[in-house]
Amino acid sequence: MTATIISGKELSERLRGELADDIKELSVQPSLAVILIGDDPASHSYVRGKEKACAAVGIHSIVKRHPASLPEEELLAEIEALNEDSSVHGILVQLPLPDHISENAVLEKIVIGKDVDGFHPVNVGRLLTGKKAFTPCTPLGIMKMLEISGVDPKGKRAVVVGRSQLVGRPVGQLLLNKDATVTYCHSKTEDLASVTREADILIAAAGRAGMIGAEHVKDDAVVIDVGVNRMETGKLTGDVQFEPVREKAGWLTPVPGGVGPMTITMLLHNTVEAARGTMFDVQS
Numbered sequence: 001m002t003a004t005i006i007s008g009k010e011l012s013e014r015l016r017g018e019l020a021d022d023i024k025e026l027s028v029q030p031s032l033a034v035i036l037i038g039d040d041p042a043s044h045s046y047v048r049g050k051e052k053a054c055a056a057v058g059i060h061s062i063v064k065r066h067p068a069s070l071p072e073e074e075l076l077a078e079i080e081a082l083n084e085d086s087s088v089h090g091i092l093v094q095l096p097l098p099d100h101i102s103e104n105a106v107l108e109k110i111v112i113g114k115d116v117d118g119f120h121p122v123n124v125g126r127l128l129t130g131k132k133a134f135t136p137c138t139p140l141g142i143m144k145m146l147e148i149s150g151v152d153p154k155g156k157r158a159v160v161v162g163r164s165q166l167v168g169r170p171v172g173q174l175l176l177n178k179d180a181t182v183t184y185c186h187s188k189t190e191d192l193a194s195v196t197r198e199a200d201i202l203i204a205a206a207g208r209a210g211m212i213g214a215e216h217v218k219d220d221a222v223v224i225d226v227g228v229n230r231m232e233t234g235k236l237t238g239d240v241q242f243e244p245v246r247e248k249a250g251w252l253t254p255v256p257g258g259v260g261p262m263t264i265t266m267l268l269h270n271t272v273e274a275a276r277g278t279m280f281d282v283q284s
């Protein structure tokens, strides 16, 4: 049997329509500030995608663009100003940052009530302890895709390939919160295929093009491809070998058109949450 394709693009269209309706009902227009440093074409292209998505649902967005040479203190001062600006509800600093800027210092500077990426250590810790928190957009998008597919993680074996702070770790945590039995794999894992073949739910988030083949997949598994690998041709490709895995899996997300659009949709969702201001009793 061929896998059912979970379209993040189609689901996003639906969710963004619902968000646009919610936004019309709000007493304030949600607003998102994005800080973009340097001239990496992929980063610029992602940020343009975020701007367009904001405009389409009625979120006001401002993008602060800076040269790669921007001193860390200037970046921290800009975040400070955005923290204090009550007309700004969400703040996102596009990653990766230039080497001379400490990612931790930057992510810790954003007040937790505006941390729409969910990367601040307080939000990370709150997620870990099962409290209400801003949740990273890619993991949140993955959980939404499972939900609409009718996949309940409860009691299922979930295997996460990749242990990044941005995707692997938090998605494993969300699956655990939904009562899955979670295993993390990474570059040091021995006999990867023997572990991933046990997965009812397989999350491929290692950032290595095509590393997951049919031999890594159990029959009828749910396979979520988080890879965004740019080929020399300019084409985007996932961590999963789409065609062979499609023949074996029960569910599969495509790249492009899968997790990527859902990531942006969840950013819009978190920005609306930030504008509502009901995530925390306090802002920091």
Ligand SMILES: Nc1nc(=O)c2c([nH]1)NC[C@@H]1CN(c3ccc(C(=O)N[C@@H](CCC(=O)O)C(=O)O)cc3)C=[N+]21
Residues within 6 Å of the ligand: 045, 046, 049, 092, 093, 094, 095, 096, 117, 137, 138, 228, 236, 255, 256, 257, 258, 259, 260, 261, 263, 264
């Ligand atoms: N602070 C921060 N937050 C992030 O969430 C963040 C980040 N930094 N840095 C980079 C990564 C990557 N990321 C993507 C978002 C959307 C698509 C996306 O929409 N992809 C489309 C295709 C886009 C294309 O073709 O270029 C798709 O998969 O269909 C991809 C990747 C967010 N990231």
Ligand SMILES: [Mg+2]
Residues within 6 Å of the ligand: 001, 002, 003, 219, 220, 247, 248, 249, 250
């Ligand atoms: Mg099958």
